[in-house]
Amino acid sequence: MHDDTRRDDILIAIALTRFSVQFEAADPELADRAWRLAADRLVEHSVDAREAVEALDLKE
Numbered sequence: 001m002h003d004d005t006r007r008d009d010i011l012i013a014i015a016l017t018r019f020s021v022q023f024e025a026a027d028p029e030l031a032d033r034a035w036r037l038a039a040d041r042l043v044e045h046s047v048d049a050r051e052a053v054e055a056l057d058l059k060e
Contacts, residue, residue, distance in 0.1 A: 006047075010041070010045070012041055013039075013041040014038075016034045016038035017035065017038045
């Protein structure tokens with residue numbers, strides 16, 4: 001799989017995770033769906049949290 005596609009999927013997973021956290025109280029069902037979609041994208045690429053940070057060049 002192309003590196004840009006992998007990076008895009010990781011960014012989408014991060015956005016979905018953030019959405020899930022922010023809207024958990026307002027719409028738990030939608031938040032849960034976003035969480036599952038995020039997890040699916042990361043599993044598809046066999047990426048864990050540390051690898052996501054490395055793939056996106058996020059450094060503290």
